[in-house]
Amino acid sequence: MFHEWxxxxxxxxxxxxxxxxxxxxxxxxQTQPGPLNxxxxxxxxxxxxxxxxxxxxxxxxxxxINRLKAKKMxxxxxxxxxxxxxxxxxxxxxxSVAAKMRGCYGFIATNASVxxxxxxxxxxxxxxxxxxxxxxxxxxxxxxxxxxxxYSNGGxxxxxxxxxxxxxxxxxLTGNVTRQQQVPSGKNGGLVLxxxxxxxxxxxxxxxxxxxRVMAVAQAGLNDAAYLIDADKLALGxxxxxxxxxxxxxxxxxxxxxxxxxxxxxxxxKPLASILDLS
Numbered sequence: 001m002f003h004e005w006x007x008x009x010x011x012x013x014x015x016x017x018x019x020x021x022x023x024x025x026x027x028x029x030q031t032q033p034g035p036l037n038x039x040x041x042x043x044x045x046x047x048x049x050x051x052x053x054x055x056x057x058x059x060x061x062x063x064x065i066n067r068l069k070a071k072k073m074x075x076x077x078x079x080x081x082x083x084x085x086x087x088x089x090x091x092x093x094x095x096s097v098a099a100k101m102r103g104c105y106g107f108i109a110t111n112a113s114v115x116x117x118x119x120x121x122x123x124x125x126x127x128x129x130x131x132x133x134x135x136x137x138x139x140x141x142x143x144x145x146x147x148x149x150x151y152s153n154g155g156x157x158x159x160x161x162x163x164x165x166x167x168x169x170x171x172x173l174t175g176n177v178t179r180q181q182q183v184p185s186g187k188n189g190g191l192v193l194x195x196x197x198x199x200x201x202x203x204x205x206x207x208x209x210x211x212x213r214v215m216a217v218a219q220a221g222l223n224d225a226a227y228l229i230d231a232d233k234l235a236l237g238x239x240x241x242x243x244x245x246x247x248x249x250x251x252x253x254x255x256x257x258x259x260x261x262x263x264x265x266x267x268x269x270k271p272l273a274s275i276l277d278l279s
Contacts, residue, residue: 001040001099001261002092003237006033007268010154036124036266039090040239041101043079044259045072051252065254069244072258076242081214084236084264085161086221088122088129104229105130105221107266108274111149111228113142115277124269132220135279138166140175143226144202146273150228151204155271160200160207161227163215166278170209170226171196221276228273235265 009031019025047068054064061067088106093099105122106129112121119133136142143160150157162170200207207228215222240261247255266272 001239001263002037003040003239003263003265004035004037005265005267007036007270008033009270034125036107036269037090038102038237038263038265039092039099040237040261040263041083041099042259042261043076043083044257045076046247046255046257047072048253048255051254054254065256069256069258073242076258076260078214080236080260080262081212082217082219082222085212085215085227086217086219086225087264088221089127101263102127103221103264104227104234104266104272104274105225105276107264107269108227108272110153110270111146111273113146113149113273113275119277124266130221130276133277135224135277137279138162138169138173138226138275140173142275143170143173143200146226146228146275147202147204147207150271150273153270154268155228155233155273156205156230157202157207157228157273158205158230159228160209161212161215161229162209163223164211164213165216165223166226167209167211168196169278170200175200224276224278226275226278228275230271233267233269233271235267237263237265239263 047065049064049068058064083101084103086105087101087103090102091097091100102124107122107124109121109123112130114121114130115133115136117134118131120131122128122130147157160170198209200209217223238260242258242260244256244258247257249255
């Protein structure tokens, strides 16, 4: 399913905007909001439980079907998150090809920092995925440049989303940090060496550094990327909520399909930023 929305933009501010007292006002041409779009993606999984396994007594659960339904929904949510972050381009569905959504990896174009030589930012308007460039380590320079770009385009850079491995590298950034030992209170308290930080302070505020286990997957746009995002600029468009349906019975077992159909909605990509091609 094709989902489309619009985004608007402000003109550059002008301190020279002044009107003569009593002068007539003339009309000016106005720019129209530009379109953004995405494709909905069907996420599904199946389970099969024999009638014997469902009937007998089990440790820690009364129903094997209910256990697997709950587990599949958690796994599908992780699949959705991986696609919403790391998908580089949407795919139009056909009778033989499954439709796929575009993720942050393919949406954030204006403020995409890519590796040198061959790196090319994505283009969500033409549905062009990023082209990988030379890998480089995350640095204060890259993070500060991304924060500046996001802030200049109306973003707050409230969250820096990274993989667990990149989180450790972010914690190794020096900046203006003074690492200290902390003496906790309590009878058995001891010295604690702070080797990590959760909040990255900069000239325009504070960014929370959030590690994401889903981004640990070895895939372009996940483990080699960092995203500066604001939650109010992103949404999950849901065409069909989670549903489970029993399929035709074949033999002495019951089969179920768990499915949902969603897409990522990026209300505007300009206030967001990405740092791609990280080693």
